[in-house]
Amino acid sequence: MTFDASGRLPEAFLTPGGSSFMDFLAGHAPDLLPGRRSLGSADFSADVPHGTTIVAATFPGGVVMAGDRRATMGNIIAQRDIEKVFPADEYSAVAFAGSAGFGIEMVRLFQVELEHYEKLEGTTLSLDGKANRLSALIRGNLAMAMQGLAVVPLFAGYDEDLQGGRIFSYDPTGGRYEETHFHSVGSGSLFARGALKKLYREDLSATDCVTVAIQSLIDAADDDSATGGPDMLRRIFPVVGVVTADGYLRLPEDEVADIVDRVWAERHLRPDGPASATLT
């Protein structure tokens, strides 16, 4: 980043250009972009913290996104209260699995990207537009993904045109896929997705949808060593974001605790969680 010694705004700031903060950085301060750094040829996959499991599910009028709190570094638990679910802007949420350092940096950049556009243009991007910007961001990280530092985000938001929640998943090359009803990413995602498949219904209330998301995270933690379950001793519970027409809301800690406590009590009776019917 360079500032003019005289204190005058540098020429680049006054040059007419696009409304993308990423594009502005690429031209003016490329060192601030995560994908522009040279790493040599080492494989970093086991040496840096990795975030694990994220789930998202829609309900009539909105979408829920939840993430466990664990970051692992090889076989070590690097952090037990990491946060991986964030508001992207007022009407969308973004979460990541994979390399935690780059994931957090990517989320910050994505948040600024959306806000920057909003301020310059005086209007917000469409939900698809936001999802595409995130694609571009991941694509810039491709070289690092190949060296074991992949970040796989999950993006969800409230679509004002459709008046409902939508979920987008990504692959490390920037491919963007819209998911129906629910999705999960990260190391425990296979187990979480299985649980979601059995518990999810289209007519869930917001609270029930959060409960289903928490159930699926507990199932993921049950079978995946890298996913952290609710920490009952330290009272560390999943981060849950709910996006509706009223905007993004991070569910207050005590509300999440209530749901977790109820689920936990039931699991004492049946450790594998609620059973689903064999037919219907």
Added chain:
Amino acid sequence: MSVPFYVSPEQLMRDRADFARKGIAKGRSAIALQYADGILFVAENRSPALHKVAEIYDRMAFAAVGRYNEFENLRIAGVRLADMRGYSYDRRDVTGRALANAYAQTLGAIFSSGGEKPLEVEILVAEIGTSTAEDQIYRLTYDGSIADVRGYAVMGGPAEQVADYIGEHYQEGISLAGALRLAVDALGHDSNEVRELTPDQIEVAVLDRTRTQVRKFKRISEETLGRILSESSPDTTPTESSADKPEETDESAEAAGDTPVAPGGDDDVPVAPPEEPGGDDRPL
């Protein structure tokens, strides 16, 4: 062999200042006013798309008068600076003081350089703190001079008359509805005749301390504005000092062709629509 004209530096600066001042005075006024819960911005602006007031960052806003293309460019530069600082440091490290400084240096450098024409703009950078005492309003003029304002600030158009009106009626700790009524009345008292401005003629935004979001800037819609204004009655008494109208300083023998706006045209349109020839030049 021709001898180049000698122009004294004083004369040169005076000419440039007159040039900028004239351009700014041709537009309509914009007001920033401290009220109990933040800072209110009211600008006479009939365009719903071309804004004179805008968000810069969490607690900061920008208001400007003069040439739209020039202050829009400054606004974008401000947003870029703020976002870049916030991204490379932290959101709390983006301050109004730093931005006002950057603007002052930029305006000053352009004003005193021979190559560029002075910008015909006047801008405000406002930042709210945790209480009224910590609010900051910086007023910057075309030559880069900067003033730290308390209470209220008016710029553009017949700014002095509007400011006089506010000065007579302003009280510290005024409510939002009160501040809004005062500002709208003040804009109407900008000439001998008292005008009553309707919601579609003004642009209103606030930096509201009580907002729960991190970003405190909010535009007030025409609808909300109409509702608030309908709860109080406008002041229709003309100002007494209307006889001694402030005269424009026009000592510099400036040719009519040098004025920054196209002569003639409808004065009521703050930004002329593109189809009107020369309309792009009209200051906001």
